[in-house]
Amino acid sequence: MTARSPFARHGLLVRWLRGAWLGWVALVLLLLVMTQVVKPRVGEFMDYWYSVPADSAFVEQAAALRQTREQQAIQSAWITGAAPVALLFLMQLLVAVFARGEELDEEDGEEEAIVVIQPEPVVKKPNPADRTVIRQSVQPTVSPPVAPVASSVPADDSLQLSLEGDGALYIGQGGRYRIDRLLASGGMGSVHKAYDKTLQRDVAIKELDVSLAQDQEQSDRFRQEALALAGLAHPHIVPVYDLVEDNQRFWIVMELLSGGDLEDRIEKNPPTVKVATNIIRAVAEGLAFAHNKGIVHRDIKPMNILFNVDGIPKLVDFGIAKLVQSQQSVVHTREGLSLGSPTYMSPEQVKGKKDIDKRADIYALGVTFYKMLVGEAPFTGDAEEVMRQHMFETPVSPRVSNHAVSLELEAIVIKMLAKNPADRHQSLEEFISALDAIKNT
Numbered sequence: 001m002t003a004r005s006p007f008a009r010h011g012l013l014v015r016w017l018r019g020a021w022l023g024w025v026a027l028v029l030l031l032l033v034m035t036q037v038v039k040p041r042v043g044e045f046m047d048y049w050y051s052v053p054a055d056s057a058f059v060e061q062a063a064a065l066r067q068t069r070e071q072q073a074i075q076s077a078w079i080t081g082a083a084p085v086a087l088l089f090l091m092q093l094l095v096a097v098f099a100r101g102e103e104l105d106e107e108d109g110e111e112e113a114i115v116v117i118q119p120e121p122v123v124k125k126p127n128p129a130d131r132t133v134i135r136q137s138v139q140p141t142v143s144p145p146v147a148p149v150a151s152s153v154p155a156d157d158s159l160q161l162s163l164e165g166d167g168a169l170y171i172g173q174g175g176r177y178r179i180d181r182l183l184a185s186g187g188m189g190s191v192h193k194a195y196d197k198t199l200q201r202d203v204a205i206k207e208l209d210v211s212l213a214q215d216q217e218q219s220d221r222f223r224q225e226a227l228a229l230a231g232l233a234h235p236h237i238v239p240v241y242d243l244v245e246d247n248q249r250f251w252i253v254m255e256l257l258s259g260g261d262l263e264d265r266i267e268k269n270p271p272t273v274k275v276a277t278n279i280i281r282a283v284a285e286g287l288a289f290a291h292n293k294g295i296v297h298r299d300i301k302p303m304n305i306l307f308n309v310d311g312i313p314k315l316v317d318f319g320i321a322k323l324v325q326s327q328q329s330v331v332h333t334r335e336g337l338s339l340g341s342p343t344y345m346s347p348e349q350v351k352g353k354k355d356i357d358k359r360a361d362i363y364a365l366g367v368t369f370y371k372m373l374v375g376e377a378p379f380t381g382d383a384e385e386v387m388r389q390h391m392f393e394t395p396v397s398p399r400v401s402n403h404a405v406s407l408e409l410e411a412i413v414i415k416m417l418a419k420n421p422a423d424r425h426q427s428l429e430e431f432i433s434a435l436d437a438i439k440n441t
């Protein structure tokens with residue numbers, strides 16, 4: 001499917017030269033030690049060893065022998081020093097050949113796992129331009145500072161929020177869910193790993209920030225996210241299990257996706273073209289399902305694509321999703337809101353158009369695809385600069401930095417990133433057929 005250059009982004013030579021850092025350090029040390037330490041010391045040593053009185057009959061032989069021995073000593077020192085350096089470079093070459101071979105095998109393999117499972121995500125903060133922007137026409141109600149979640153709420157069965165004897169925080173009727181630890185804190189609240197005592201399994205619980213929960217619009221938005229998700233039962237969309245509401249506090253209970261997010265994956269273990277294509281295709285299937293139910297996600301980005309324990313990618317965060325048919329937000333957003341994450345925002349979202357449709361998601365999926373293939377998004381910089389580029393700049397071809405991208409794949413990605421929605425694929429089904437057409441050639 002692709003023309004591959006040995007000097008592609010993760011080519012053998014680059015991989016070797018980058019990986020052999022210990023060899024480089026040893027080489028510099030060798031040069032320093034040999035020129036600054038060994039050579040002068042050998043001279044001193046030889047002077048001492050072969051010194052004979054000037055009037056001795058052996059003075060000439062001693063001088064000749066001294067010179068020969070000095071040369072031999074310096075040669076042996078070079079050889080002994082160079083051997084470990086060469087060994088280090090050779091070992092790294094073997095490592096690079098092995099790693100490259102595995103990567104090529106992976107690309108050529110017919111049946112390929114879509115993803116590699118990663119360790120559980122840690123709490124993290126995205127770059128400003130990657131963050132979801134929720135620009136409001138009306139300021140949210142400012143509430144007085146509220147104690148952290150584990151406030152001194154007495155244990156009480158009638159309460160949805162309770163502290164039990166073990167000091168852990170429980171939510172839900174009868175304290176069904178035990179909050180274990182914070183996974184991430186985002187724009188609207190935080191996500192915790194939790195345990196469902198009834199079904200005896202780990203779950204993820206998204207909590208609406210206490211200060212936002214006081215605001216009617218934000219709590220409606222949160223409740224509607226749960227409702228939107230509940231209507232979207234699909235293998236590539238996170239399943240929602242429960243919505244807990246208590247005294248103006250809100251929690252969405254859903255499947256725990258412990259395989260990390262796509263952003264991490266791109267950074268730590270850049271996918272091959274084939275793996276990237278498989279992930280995007282899977283996400284496109286989930287997103288197409290949402291589109292066909294009339295829901296536009298509006299915040300497609302690698303941080304909102306998570307992997308479960310089996311490495312299956314799933315779409316999360318329908319917090320700013322919108323129901324298209326009725327031209328009503330799923331979350332009753334007011335007019336004039338500008339939503340999305342600058343790095344992934346379509347030109348029409350940047351312009352603040354009201355009739356955003358599924359083609360905005362196709363653009364954002366294109367940015368995500370581009371980032372997977374190239375290692376970084378097509379437009380970078382601060383939020384305003386990125387938004388200007390979305391409107392006016394042409395993205396650099398992904399093939400410039402990744403030669404493994406075929407001409408056909410490049411054409412698809414560039415089409416997804418068209419400024420005018422009419423020039424993009426008009427549906428994800430059309431996009432998926434285009435991807436499959438490459439596979440079958």
Ligand SMILES: Nc1ncnc2c1ncn2[C@@H]1O[C@H](COP(=O)(O)OP(=O)(O)O)[C@@H](O)[C@H]1O
Pocket residue numbers: 121132183184185186187188189191204206238254255256257258261303304306316317318319
């Ligand atoms: N089901 C889940 N399992 C594990 N982690 C999750 C889950 N849902 C969300 N997260 C983590 O929490 C972060 C924020 O959740 P998200 O739904 O995207 O809300 P926000 O609106 O704050 O971006 C995600 O990027 C991810 O790291």
Ligand SMILES: [Mg+2]
Pocket residue numbers: 132186303304317
């Ligand atoms: Mg998110």
